Amino acid sequence: MKISYEDLVRLITQEVVTQLGGAGGVGSNGHGSARLTPGSPTTPFGAEASAQQPSPEQIAQEGFPCNISARHGHLTPEHVEQLFGPGQRLTPFKFLYQEGQFASEQLVQIVGPRGSISNVRILGPERSKSQFEVSRTDALSLGMMPPILQSVNHGTGSPITIVGPQGSIHLPDALIRAKRHVHLHPDEASLLGVKDGDEIPVEIPAGDQGLVFYNVLIRTDPAFKAEMHIDTDEGNAAGVQPGAKALVLSPRAGICRICK
Numbered sequence: 001m002k003i004s005y006e007d008l009v010r011l012i013t014q015e016v017v018t019q020l021g022g023a024g025g026v027g028s029n030g031h032g033s034a035r036l037t038p039g040s041p042t043t044p045f046g047a048e049a050s051a052q053q054p055s056p057e058q059i060a061q062e063g064f065p066c067n068i069s070a071r072h073g074h075l076t077p078e079h080v081e082q083l084f085g086p087g088q089r090l091t092p093f094k095f096l097y098q099e100g101q102f103a104s105e106q107l108v109q110i111v112g113p114r115g116s117i118s119n120v121r122i123l124g125p126e127r128s129k130s131q132f133e134v135s136r137t138d139a140l141s142l143g144m145m146p147p148i149l150q151s152v153n154h155g156t157g158s159p160i161t162i163v164g165p166q167g168s169i170h171l172p173d174a175l176i177r178a179k180r181h182v183h184l185h186p187d188e189a190s191l192l193g194v195k196d197g198d199e200i201p202v203e204i205p206a207g208d209q210g211l212v213f214y215n216v217l218i219r220t221d222p223a224f225k226a227e228m229h230i231d232t233d234e235g236n237a238a239g240v241q242p243g244a245k246a247l248v249l250s251p252r253a254g255i256c257r258i259c260k
């Protein structure tokens, strides 16, 4: 039997991703870690096939993936070149659950007044504003307490210095703690009775440490798939493991145990 080069690459990629347990190196729990089961269809880097996406009805009744966003950064194309060298672009290491988003191969060090953190992964593709997202624990080790803000170009964060292999930059307002949030397709949102910008309670029913997070921001976009993103502090508090589910507590969907 002759194996094509493409098949060989696919088999090796699948094996490597399986050995990594689907974890790419954004800590042990990347921004939307891909779940991989033996024999499941994969694209390179183990992105989950969209066919496995639960239906809006399943999302309302059974929940949807809850994934931990480990500390990470977003960079403009100009900042990528300043940190990694002229002509450099972000290169995918692993594609994430949200379409088109990837953990890149690029790593930097972030430096605050009290300490630094190495091997902070950059997520791609490049954005129009550079931003770094850390947990409260990370922020304390840096000697900072940045504001809680929505990821994606909203608001003014704290100053942070970024060190790459080819240069360093000081960003006066780029460090934030990302506000916990749920990505939803508009169809999923309407079934749950929520809309973009709402802040609602969401239950993580997992195991002994399961809990309800309040003030979870709803973000909708036709490109989104239902997924909750919390930081490492929040994920550890709730005992979140790969495959964890989130449930929007919605009276309209008839699944709220705490709503009046």
Ligand SMILES: [Zn+2]
Residues within 6 Å of the ligand: 151, 181, 183, 229
């Ligand atoms: Zn997110």
